[in-house]
Amino acid sequence: MARYTGPKTKLSRRFGIFLVGSPKHFERRSYPPGMHGQKGMRRKTSEYGLALLEKQKLKAQYGVLERQFRRYFETALSRRGITGVTLLQLLETRLDNIVYRLGFARTRTAARQMVAHGHVKVNGRKNDIASANLKPGAVVSIKDSPKPRALAARQMEATQIRTVPDWLVVDRDNFSGTVSRIPTREEIAPVVNEQLVVELYSR
Numbered sequence: 001m002a003r004y005t006g007p008k009t010k011l012s013r014r015f016g017i018f019l020v021g022s023p024k025h026f027e028r029r030s031y032p033p034g035m036h037g038q039k040g041m042r043r044k045t046s047e048y049g050l051a052l053l054e055k056q057k058l059k060a061q062y063g064v065l066e067r068q069f070r071r072y073f074e075t076a077l078s079r080r081g082i083t084g085v086t087l088l089q090l091l092e093t094r095l096d097n098i099v100y101r102l103g104f105a106r107t108r109t110a111a112r113q114m115v116a117h118g119h120v121k122v123n124g125r126k127n128d129i130a131s132a133n134l135k136p137g138a139v140v141s142i143k144d145s146p147k148p149r150a151l152a153a154r155q156m157e158a159t160q161i162r163t164v165p166d167w168l169v170v171d172r173d174n175f176s177g178t179v180s181r182i183p184t185r186e187e188i189a190p191v192v193n194e195q196l197v198v199e200l201y202s203r
Contacts, residue, residue, distance in 0.1 A: 051200035054192040061191065062091045063108055068131065073201050084194035085185045092188050093179070095122065096130035098140055102170050102177040103159035104152045119148035134179050141176035149175060 045053065059069050076086035091097065096112040099120055105111035112130040114120055120127060121141045122134065134140070142152040152175055164170045165187055170177040 048200070048203075051196040054194070054196045055200055057192045058091070058190075058194070058197060061108075062094065062097060063112060064091070064131075070201070073197075077201075084198045087197070088185060088188050088190055088194055089182055090133060092183055093133050093135075094130065095120065095127060095132040095134060095140070098134055098168065098177070098179065101165055101168055102140065103156050103162055103164060103172070104142060104175070104177075105155050106158050110155065114142075114148070114151065119143050119151065136179050136181045138179045139176060140179070141174070144175075 055069070059065065064072070072090050073083075073087055076083050076090055079086050092101075096108055096115050099105050099111035099114060100108045104120075105114055115130045116128055118126055118128050119142060121143055122132070123139050124141075126143070142148050156172060164177075165183060167179070167181050167183040167187055168177055169180050
């Protein structure tokens with residue numbers, strides 16, 4: 001399973017917005033990385049550069065590399081509706097993201113690891129594919145074993161102040177959650193202008 005293994009907080013510093021890594025480290029060093037970062041020196045960015053930056057932000061947020069991201073775009077393009085919104089919905093309904101949104105993991109990276117280690121079930125069956133897209137009605141649960149439940153319990157302590165989105169229903173006592181519907185763009189509240197991403201791939 002391909003994934004980014006470099007310094008994660010550095011990605012957030014590059015984009016000037018917290019996406020991945022350590023919030024504390026980002027707050028302490030929120031300026032861009034590099035020897036001139038603290039001086040606030042930035043090059044002028046072209047329209048193409050802005051669109052590319054938006055795409056890179058979205059990839060970093062969900063931990064997706066280029067080949068897989070392009071497949072998501074092609075799938076979104078082939079479906080009815082607004083391509084940019086469909087792209088966001090495909091990313092948001094990934095299994096690892098749903099585990100994160102339900103509060104069973106502090107970060108998407110931790111959620112992906114839980115899925116990859118076989119700690120997560122979908123509709124009662126083990127699913128170790130982090131990129132699996134879930135449909136409305138899907139039930140996500142943590143495996144009923146001491147180690148996965150203990151791990152999820154620790155993560156939930158750290159995420160209990162985080163609001164679970166309305167398109168998900170969580171049952172913390174039973175370590176489970178249900179996808180009630182596909183989220184709207186407003187519920188996803190993207191940190192990027194997805195239309196620029198669509199225009200970039202349409203060039």
